[in-house]
Every structure is written in structure tokens, then in C-alpha cells.
Amino acid sequence: MxxxxxxxxxxxxxxSAVLLGRIIPAACxxxxxxxxxxxxxxxxxxxxxxxxxxxxxxxxxxYFHGGVRHTDCEHEGTAMDHDEHDQDQDEEECAAxxxxxxxxxxxxxxxxxxxxxxxxxxxxxxxxxxxxASHISAENLQALESTAYVLNRMLGNPGAAVELLExxxxxxxxxxxxxxxxxxxxxxxxxDVVKAEAAFRSALEKNLLARDASDEDTRLLRLxxxxxxxxxxxxxxxxxxxxxxxxxxxxxxxxxxxxxxxxKLLEEGASRR
Amino acid sequence: MKPLARQILALSRLAVLDLYRRxxxxxxxVLGGVxxxxxxxxxxxxxxxxxxxxxxxxxxxxxxxSAVIGLxxxxxxxxxxxxxxxxxxxxxxxxxxxxxxxxxxxxxxxAALSALAVFYAAYGxxxxxxxxxxxxxxxWQAFILHTAFMIVVTALGLLGSLALTAxxxxxxCGLLTxxxxxxxxxxxxxxxxxxxxxKWVLYALHWIxxxxxxxxLRQRLVHEWPPVGWGVCxxxxxxxxxxxxxxxxxxxxxxxxxxx
Numbered sequence: 001m002x003x004x005x006x007x008x009x010x011x012x013x014x015x016s017a018v019l020l021g022r023i024i025p026a027a028c029x030x031x032x033x034x035x036x037x038x039x040x041x042x043x044x045x046x047x048x049x050x051x052x053x054x055x056x057x058x059x060x061x062x063y064f065h066g067g068v069r070h071t072d073c074e075h076e077g078t079a080m081d082h083d084e085h086d087q088d089q090d091e092e093e094c095a096a097x098x099x100x101x102x103x104x105x106x107x108x109x110x111x112x113x114x115x116x117x118x119x120x121x122x123x124x125x126x127x128x129x130x131x132x133a134s135h136i137s138a139e140n141l142q143a144l145e146s147t148a149y150v151l152n153r154m155l156g157n158p159g160a161a162v163e164l165l166e167x168x169x170x171x172x173x174x175x176x177x178x179x180x181x182x183x184x185x186x187x188x189x190x191x192d193v194v195k196a197e198a199a200f201r202s203a204l205e206k207n208l209l210a211r212d213a214s215d216e217d218t219r220l221l222r223l224x225x226x227x228x229x230x231x232x233x234x235x236x237x238x239x240x241x242x243x244x245x246x247x248x249x250x251x252x253x254x255x256x257x258x259x260x261x262x263x264k265l266l267e268e269g270a271s272r273r
Numbered sequence: 274m275k276p277l278a279r280q281i282l283a284l285s286r287l288a289v290l291d292l293y294r295r296x297x298x299x300x301x302x303v304l305g306g307v308x309x310x311x312x313x314x315x316x317x318x319x320x321x322x323x324x325x326x327x328x329x330x331x332x333x334x335x336x337x338x339s340a341v342i343g344l345x346x347x348x349x350x351x352x353x354x355x356x357x358x359x360x361x362x363x364x365x366x367x368x369x370x371x372x373x374x375x376x377x378x379x380x381x382x383x384a385a386l387s388a389l390a391v392f393y394a395a396y397g398x399x400x401x402x403x404x405x406x407x408x409x410x411x412x413w414q415a416f417i418l419h420t421a422f423m424i425v426v427t428a429l430g431l432l433g434s435l436a437l438t439a440x441x442x443x444x445x446c447g448l449l450t451x452x453x454x455x456x457x458x459x460x461x462x463x464x465x466x467x468x469x470x471x472k473w474v475l476y477a478l479h480w481i482x483x484x485x486x487x488x489x490l491r492q493r494l495v496h497e498w499p500p501v502g503w504g505v506c507x508x509x510x511x512x513x514x515x516x517x518x519x520x521x522x523x524x525x526x527x528x529x530x531x532x533x
Binding site: 037063068105109110111112124126131 | 502505508
């Protein structure tokens with residue numbers, strides 16, 4: 001085949017591909033598997049970014065446990081918090097394996113088998129991985145929440161945690177989880193009941209709009225949000241608001257700990273009067 | 274000096290000179306600098322003080338570059354001699370094939386170990402400047418076990434260079450090295466989870482393949498766990514020597530039977 005005909009063949013293939021790319025979405029609009037508005041590249045990279053972000057979050061978890069992955073950890077916890085009977089059993093099992101497997105025996109001595117937890121300022125070591133996990137994919141809500149937790153609780157920097165959560169909310173406008181975390185942060189770290197209530201109200205609204213309202217996690221988050229809103233109503237002396245929260249919580253789960261706590265709050269308010 | 278030792282030394286010198294003449298180490302240092310320098314100045318969320326991630330990445334690069342240098346040097350020794358036909362004048366001299374093999378192996382090992390020593394010295398200085406801890410015991414242990422890794426890897430590369438083509442040798446040795454470093458520790462549990470044919474293949478691999486993960490103390494070094502017992506280090510070194518000796522014996526057998 002001559003060089004010219006190859007060139008024309010390539011160009012005609014390219015033109016057909018472009019043409020089909022235009023015709024198919026228009027002709028089969030209702031049967032397209034993809035979400036409209038996202039091109040293929042964004043969707044593919046979006047998924048990859050989420051996977052990479054999750055890997056980085058797992059790396060941060062590994063650092064938190066002293067460089068030990070949960071899958072590699074044979075003795076859960078340190079000797080202090082470990083059940084003595086289980087430990088004896090583990091050691092017997094390990095000894096039985098080692099009798100037949102010298103390679104395993106060496107590996108168990110070279111590589112650390114138990115884990116430990118990071119405390120206080122040592123948690124700075126987690127930040128590079130958490131930063132990368134939360135910036136690579138804004139859709140990784142777990143990364144955003146974990147990073148906010150480490151910044152606030154372990155490193156005493158709630159300002160940075162609020163900033164991160166607000167950025168996360170801007171990128172995930174339907175996420176009730178992030179609003180809830182922001183509300184908790186405003187309440188516990190800054191004692192700012194106004195901002196906390198606004199965040200919890202927003203979390204409740206977004207939670208009600210959630211696609212799968214019957215999902216257990218969604219229901220649990222709604223109960224916890226209702227508890228906080230009830231608590232804030234009590235602080236304001238708004239018994240009606242507290243009753244409303246209790247009623248909604250009872251509809252969701254009458255025996256749940258959050259519902260019981262709301263009942264206690266109402267009873268405390270009534271006994272004081 | 275005895276003639277045999279002099280012959281081996283002369284052959285070894287050539288391999289070391291070859292590594293430094295080709296400036297592999299300069300390339301590796303520039304690449305390492307380009308990767309690591311921006312990370313030293315990184316302050317996530319405006320908070321400085323994290324150093325383990327740079328230590329981990331620096332050690333990962335040390336492992337990667339040392340494996341590349343070890344395999345590259347050992348896998349190149351014989352194919353270049355065969356291709357340029359310089360093996361004929363070499364064997365026409367009064368040296369046995371065993372001496373040539375031993376000389377080449379020791380040369381490749383010396384070249385790889387000299388590069389490794391430079392890497393660890395650079396890492397020790399880097400960690401000392403950043404953390405104020407200069408060459409702790411665990412770093413020495415990591416270096417000692419890493420030298421055992423180089424003993425095995427160069428022996429594997431040399432064996433492969435006599436049995437396979439250069440590209441196949443590098444690919445197979447590379448896959449084996451990475452595979453064993455990543456999955457070596459988990460092979461028994463992976464085997465236990467497989468159905469029967471796969472199970473026996475993985476168990477065979479567990480018993481026969483080189484357990485290169487024995488030599489990897491990065492986890493202890495980065496996360497400041499206590500050093501390993503010297504008895505364990507001795508056992509790991511013994512394993513490395515036995516494995517390398519087995520590879521070299523097989524290589525000697527192939528080289529002796531090889532017709533040019």
C-alpha cells in the first residue's frame with residue numbers, strides 16, 4: 001500500500017471515529033451508560049484518582065500503626081491490650097508453623113509483626129500522605145474526614161481542619177457527612193453554636209436529599225445530626241425544637257442511643273422547670 | 274599474591290571500572306536529587322516536622338537503584354563478551370572458566386556494593402542533617418542486610434546471563450526481585466487461599482524462590498523500631514551465601530558446558 005493511500009485511510013478512520021462519537025450520544029441519548037456532562041477521560045481519571053487517593057489514605061493508616069499494615073499484623077495490638085489467652089494461642093499456632101517453615105520464622109523476626117499507635121505531635125508524620133490523599137481526589141470523603149480529625153484532635157490545629165472541610169464541601173455540595181463533621185468541629189473545637197447549628201441543619205437537609213435514604217449509614221448520620229440539633233435547641237431553651245428532633249429520631253429508630261439521649265435531654269429540661 | 278587470586282582480582286577490577294566509566298551512579302544521584310529535593314521543602318497544611326515520608330522515599334530509591342545497578346552490572350558481564358567475541362582471547366589465556374566466572378562475579382558484586390555504600394552514606398548524612406541522629410545501629414544493620422541482598426541479586430543476574438538472552442534475563446530477574454520484595458512475606462498465606470494447582474505452585478515458589486524480603490529493613494528503619502537480633506542477621510547472611518553459592522554452582526555448570 002502506498003504512503004498516500006495509508007495517510008488517507010488513517011484520516012478517514014479518524015474522521016469516522018469523530019463522526020461516530022458525535023452521532024452515537026445524540027442517537028442513543030436515553031440508553032447511554034455514562035453520566036451526561038462528563039467526558040470519558042474525566043470519568044476514567046476520576047476513578048483512578050479516587051483509587052490513588054484511597055491508597056494514600058491506606059498508607060497514612062499504615063504510618064499510624066507504626067508502618068504495619070493490618071493484613072501483615074499477626075498480633076492485634078500491643079501486649080498491654082491483648083487478650084492473654086488469644087496471645088498464647090497465637091504463639092502456639094506460630095510455633096507450629098515455624099517448626100515446618102524456616103523462611104516464615106526469619107520473616108517474622110525481620111519484619112515487625114505487632115503494631116503501635118501514633119500519639120500527639122508524632123501525627124505530623126501522617127500529614128504528607130493525608131494531604132496527598134485529600135488533594136488528589138476531592139471525592140474521597142473518608143480522606144477529608146480523617147485529615148480533619150488528625151489536624152484537629154491529634155495536632156490541635158482546628159483552623160486548618162475547618163478550612164479543609166469547607167473546601168471539601170465546596171467540591172462535594174451534596175455531602176451530608178462533611179457538613180456534619182464541620183458542625184462537630186465548630187461545636188467542640190470553637191464552641192461556636194451558631195456556625196455549628198447552621199452546619200448541622202445543612203447536614204440534615206442534604207441527608208434528607210440523599211439518594212438512598214434507607215441506607216444504614218445515612219440513617220445513622222441523620223440520627224446523630226438530630227441529636228446535635230436537639231442538644232443545640234436545648235442550649236437555646238427551645239423545647240419545641242428539641243421535641244421535633246426527638247419525634248423525627250423516634251420515627252427513624254425508637255431505641256437507638258441517640259433517640260434515648262434526646263429523651264434524656266427532654267426529661268432533664270422538664271425536671272429543671 | 275597467588276596467581277589465582279591475581280587473576281580474579283584483575284577480572285574484578287574490570288567490572289568495577291566499567292560501572293564507574295559508564296557514570297551510572299552520577300545519573301542515579303541526579304535522578305534521586307530531582308525526586309527528593311522538592312519533598313524536603315514540602316510543608317503540608319503549613320506544618321513542618323514530617324521526615325519519615327522522605328526517609329521512606331529515599332530508601333525506596335536506594336533499593337530501586339541498587340537492584341537496577343546490581344542486576345544491570347551482573348547481567349551485562351557475559352553477553353557483551355559473547356557479542357564482541359572478546360571471550361575467545363580471554364579463555365585462550367591460562368585461566369580456567371571457573372576463575373573467569375568467579376572474577377566476573379566478584380567484580381560485579383564489588384561494583385554494586387561500592388555503589389550501595391555511597392547510597393547509604395548519602396542517606397545517613399541526609400537523615401542525620403534532618404533528624405539529628407547520625408548513623409544509628411539500625412542503619413548499619415539495614416546496610417549489612419542490603420549487602421546480602423546484593424550478593425543474591427548479582428548471583429541471579431550472572432546465572433541468568435548465561436542461561437537467557439540479556440533482555441529476558443533482566444525482565445525475569447526484575448520481576449522476581451520486585452515480586453519477592455512485595456509478596457515474599459505473604460506467599461504462605463496467599464498459597465493457603467488458592468485452589469489446588471495454584472496452591473502447590475505458590476508453595477513451591479515459597480520454598481525455592483529467593484526470599485529477598487529477608488534483607489529489607491526499611492520498615493524498622495523508617496518507623497524507628499528496635500534493631501533485629503544479630504543471630505537473625507547471621508541467619509539471613511547465611512541464607513544469602515548459600516543461595517548465591519547455589520546460583521554460582523549452576524552458572525559454573527552452564528558455563529563449563531557452553532560451546533562458543
